[in-house]
Amino acid sequence: xNALQPPDGRSVDVVCMGMAIVDVLTHADDxxxxxxxxxxxSMDLIDTERALRIYGDMPPAIEISGGSAxxxxxxxxxxGRRSAFIGKVxxxxxxxxxxxxxxxxxxxxxxxTVSGPAAAAGTARCLILVTPDAQRxxxxxxxxxxSLRREDVDPALIAAASVVYVEGYxxxxxxxxxxIGVAIDAAHQAGxxxxxxxxxxxxxxxxxxxxxxxxxxxxDILFANEVEICSLYExxxxxxxxxxxxxxxxxxxxxxxxxxxxxxxxxxxxVSVPAVPADLVDTTxxxxxxxxxxxxxxxxxxxxxxxxxxxxLAAGEVISHLGARPQSPLSELWKDHR
Amino acid sequence: xNALQPPDGRSVDVVCMGMAIVDVLTHADDxxxxxxxxxxxSMDLIDTERALRIYGDMPPAIEISGGSAxxxxxxxxxxGRRSAFIGKVxxxxxxxxxxxxxxxxxxxxxxxTVSGPAAAAGTARCLILVTPDAQRxxxxxxxxxxSLRREDVDPALIAAASVVYVEGYxxxxxxxxxxIGVAIDAAHQAGxxxxxxxxxxxxxxxxxxxxxxxxxxxxDILFANEVEICSLYExxxxxxxxxxxxxxxxxxxxxxxxxxxxxxxxxxxxVSVPAVPADLVDTTxxxxxxxxxxxxxxxxxxxxxxxxxxxxLAAGEVISHLGARPQSPLSELWKDHR
Numbered sequence: 001x002n003a004l005q006p007p008d009g010r011s012v013d014v015v016c017m018g019m020a021i022v023d024v025l026t027h028a029d030d031x032x033x034x035x036x037x038x039x040x041x042s043m044d045l046i047d048t049e050r051a052l053r054i055y056g057d058m059p060p061a062i063e064i065s066g067g068s069a070x071x072x073x074x075x076x077x078x079x080g081r082r083s084a085f086i087g088k089v090x091x092x093x094x095x096x097x098x099x100x101x102x103x104x105x106x107x108x109x110x111x112x113t114v115s116g117p118a119a120a121a122g123t124a125r126c127l128i129l130v131t132p133d134a135q136r137x138x139x140x141x142x143x144x145x146x147s148l149r150r151e152d153v154d155p156a157l158i159a160a161a162s163v164v165y166v167e168g169y170x171x172x173x174x175x176x177x178x179x180i181g182v183a184i185d186a187a188h189q190a191g192x193x194x195x196x197x198x199x200x201x202x203x204x205x206x207x208x209x210x211x212x213x214x215x216x217x218x219x220d221i222l223f224a225n226e227v228e229i230c231s232l233y234e235x236x237x238x239x240x241x242x243x244x245x246x247x248x249x250x251x252x253x254x255x256x257x258x259x260x261x262x263x264x265x266x267x268x269x270x271v272s273v274p275a276v277p278a279d280l281v282d283t284t285x286x287x288x289x290x291x292x293x294x295x296x297x298x299x300x301x302x303x304x305x306x307x308x309x310x311x312x313l314a315a316g317e318v319i320s321h322l323g324a325r326p327q328s329p330l331s332e333l334w335k336d337h338r
Numbered sequence: 339x340n341a342l343q344p345p346d347g348r349s350v351d352v353v354c355m356g357m358a359i360v361d362v363l364t365h366a367d368d369x370x371x372x373x374x375x376x377x378x379x380s381m382d383l384i385d386t387e388r389a390l391r392i393y394g395d396m397p398p399a400i401e402i403s404g405g406s407a408x409x410x411x412x413x414x415x416x417x418g419r420r421s422a423f424i425g426k427v428x429x430x431x432x433x434x435x436x437x438x439x440x441x442x443x444x445x446x447x448x449x450x451t452v453s454g455p456a457a458a459a460g461t462a463r464c465l466i467l468v469t470p471d472a473q474r475x476x477x478x479x480x481x482x483x484x485s486l487r488r489e490d491v492d493p494a495l496i497a498a499a500s501v502v503y504v505e506g507y508x509x510x511x512x513x514x515x516x517x518i519g520v521a522i523d524a525a526h527q528a529g530x531x532x533x534x535x536x537x538x539x540x541x542x543x544x545x546x547x548x549x550x551x552x553x554x555x556x557x558d559i560l561f562a563n564e565v566e567i568c569s570l571y572e573x574x575x576x577x578x579x580x581x582x583x584x585x586x587x588x589x590x591x592x593x594x595x596x597x598x599x600x601x602x603x604x605x606x607x608x609v610s611v612p613a614v615p616a617d618l619v620d621t622t623x624x625x626x627x628x629x630x631x632x633x634x635x636x637x638x639x640x641x642x643x644x645x646x647x648x649x650x651l652a653a654g655e656v657i658s659h660l661g662a663r664p665q666s667p668l669s670e671l672w673k674d675h676r
Binding site: 055056058059060061062063064065074092093094097100101102104105122123323325 | 397439
């Protein structure tokens with residue numbers, strides 16, 4: 001992978017790797033966040049005890065399949081492109097829900113389910129509070145999602161893909177790091193592009209050194225929002241972060257909410273892409289769906305500004321309703337939009 | 339219970355008895371219903387094999403707590419009235435979801451969870467297909483919901499309530515019939531009104547004789563839509579059904595979708611109540627929420643036309659979004675509406 005173009009003749013467009021999570025979504029007010037010492041807009045990892053405490057205090061909720069890279073895989077399938085997902089669920093009811101939903105969305109999902117005593121930790125769930133300002137605050141109980149194993153990654157699948165896309169949240173599973181290495185090695189050997197999302201500002205804080213090393217050594221396409229990229233380079237100056245990142249990756253997609261996104265290349269290109277206006281209901285999944293649009297376009301060999309527009313379109317769709325997966329076929333929205 | 343008024347001095351307004359179900363909701367087209375030989379708008383009982391076949395073919399879905407009488411209990415709590423629910427879940431993840439949601443909605447829910455080998459049948463789920471015309475078609479796998487036991491009914495709770503409300507679907511659990519008898523005996527002894535919903539036209543077909551006997555012997559307030567009441571009396575003439583039902587119950591609330599409802603009393607009163615206009619998205623729960631509004635008003639001693647208007651308001655709210663439970667506090671909507 002040296003060029004800015006995807007490899008030719010692959011049978012899969014994007015293999016996404018991440019935490020397999022079912023979202024438990026409800027509306028709450030700021031007082032609820034305060035009462036549980038939550039930082040608005042962030043993702044916090046929680047243990048069983050805290051999960052029970054928060055859930056016990058939550059209003060009635062709905063359950064919808066989620067997970068950052070999983071949402072991206074679904075978005076890519078919704079654009080009519082070929083995606084696969086690697087991530088772990090348990091053989092419980094939420095695991096069944098996750099597996100059903102991602103498969104029914106057209107994503108290839110073959111990761112073995114965790115069963116036996118190890119399944120007791122349960123399928124991961126994310127307690128999401130959507131405040132009246134449409135911000136989402138996430139509390140993730142990881143359960144078996146943090147048990148990715150070497151045998152869950154099929155190097156042949158990676159080699160068959162144009163891109164392998166990895167979420168930063170995976171670094172919260174120490175055992176996953178070796179597995180990600182397997183996937184990245186397979187990608188390098190096969191000329192598969194490596195895409196990576198920083199996931200969350202606090203996640204960057206937890207794993208900054210590992211992320212910096214990964215980005216400069218292995219990543220072709222980086223996704224980050226403004227907070228995350230500034231956190232990575234420990235600067236408050238977005239332009240400084242832009243300058244730094246262009247030395248590290250071939251393509252960086254930096255999203256800025258209603259300001260749209262900026263796409264930077266190692267060849268000095270800078271493309272500004274406007275956001276698609278939307279009635280803001282719930283920001284959950286905005287970054288995931290931006291990545292789905294960009295990678296759908298990029299794997300099809302489209303120009304960077306078109307890839308970015310597909311990202312904006314997908315993000316605009318997902319923030320206009322509750323839940324982090326598209327409710328309308330993105331391929332049709334894109335046809336109407338062009 | 340002889341008068342048309344609720345008893346005085348009760349600490350609970352309505353105890354609702356029914357199947358405890360989690361809804362698995364998605365959009366589908368008419369071809370999907372045809373492919374699986376479903377009758378649009380009806381509720382079909384399905385076994386594990388058929389559940390797996392339908393679910394395997396269903397698009398991605400969302401999980402929301404449901405159950406007919408449970409939805410009614412939640413609606414009553416949303417009006418700011420005091421409700422309780424009696425119904426069975428298993429000690430599995432969907433059971434936890436059901437119990438959380440109904441308790442978080444403010445409903446008293448104390449029925450013991452099914453555990454041990456009997457829990458293997460799992461918490462009930464209803465696979466709901468919402469077609470583009472906003473009609474819902476339901477496929478219910480009953481699991482442990484059909485295992486109500488005598489000890490699940492506390493006669494003291496029934497005696498403390500103004501109304502005990504029973505759903506017709508419970509007759510699909512042969513073991514529940516004795517339990518309903520216990521509840522009705524407790525109601526009669528305590529002067530608690532007995533309310534009953536016919537639930538579904540096919541349900542009436544399955545249990546017509548039992549329902550006719552129950553209605554003439556035990557029911558004070560009957561809820562039915564046009565199809566159900568005509569099915570009960572095996573007539574296609576709504577007015578004939580109206581004439582028959584007024585001999586059998588003190589109050590009959592007959593709902594007619596966009597035509598509103600007709601309330602008939604044994605004293606010869608006939609009150610027509612208009613529907614509340616709504617942007618129709620999903621009709622799931624319309625009848626359940628009508629009953630919640632009517633009983634909220636009736637247990638507060640309001641006039642029949644006001645009770646009916648509260649029913650119309652609640653039904654209008656629930657059909658304007660996906661899912662069978664209110665998304666806005668009905669007490670506030672009612673304040674604004676009056």
